[in-house]
Amino acid sequence: MLNPLDHYFEQKDEPVKSCLQYLRSLLMGYDDITEHWKYGMPFYYHKRKMFCYLWIHKKLHHPYIGLVDGHKIEHEDLLQEKRARMKIFLINHLEDIPKKKIECILNLAFDLRK
Template sequence: MLNPLDNYFEQKDKPVKCCLQYLRLLLMDYSDITEHWKYGMPFYYHKGKMFCYLWIHKKLHQPYIGLVDGHQIEHEDLLQEKRARMKILLINHLEDIPKNKIESILNLAFDLRK
């Protein structure tokens, strides 16, 4: 039987599933990132503190990375919507994943923690 984290990814349909799995691997490539099951979703901690999570936008049906302290980051591709603290980066699962853009935004988020 799969753990809740693996089950979350397995139950998604392609190509959303492939996109989320790619994002998961990208995040787990960072040495200080750990993966947890929190609030019913995959959550990623940086040095023991909540950092980001992966989810699907309810209206747009697109995967996204939710950044916990995103409200402190200025980037044209981050959306605040009705969130107080979080901002999200939508990922179009039907196009090539913008790895460089994702990494540059993650680096901005890492810089907040220094």
């Protein structure tokens, strides 16, 4: 029996599934990042504080990384939409994943924690 986190990733269809699994492994490669099941989604904590989450955009059907304190980050590829505190980085699962851009955005988010 799969835990809720593994079940979330396993039940997705390709290529979204592979994209989310890649993002999961990328996030888990950072020091002090832990993965939790919170609010019915995979949530990632940095030093025991909420940091980001993975989800699928309801209208566009693209996976994204939601940054908890995204409203404090200025980056042209982050979208606020109707969120007060969060910003998201949409990922087109039909194209190559922009690893360098993701790492840049995550580093901006880590810098807020210092």
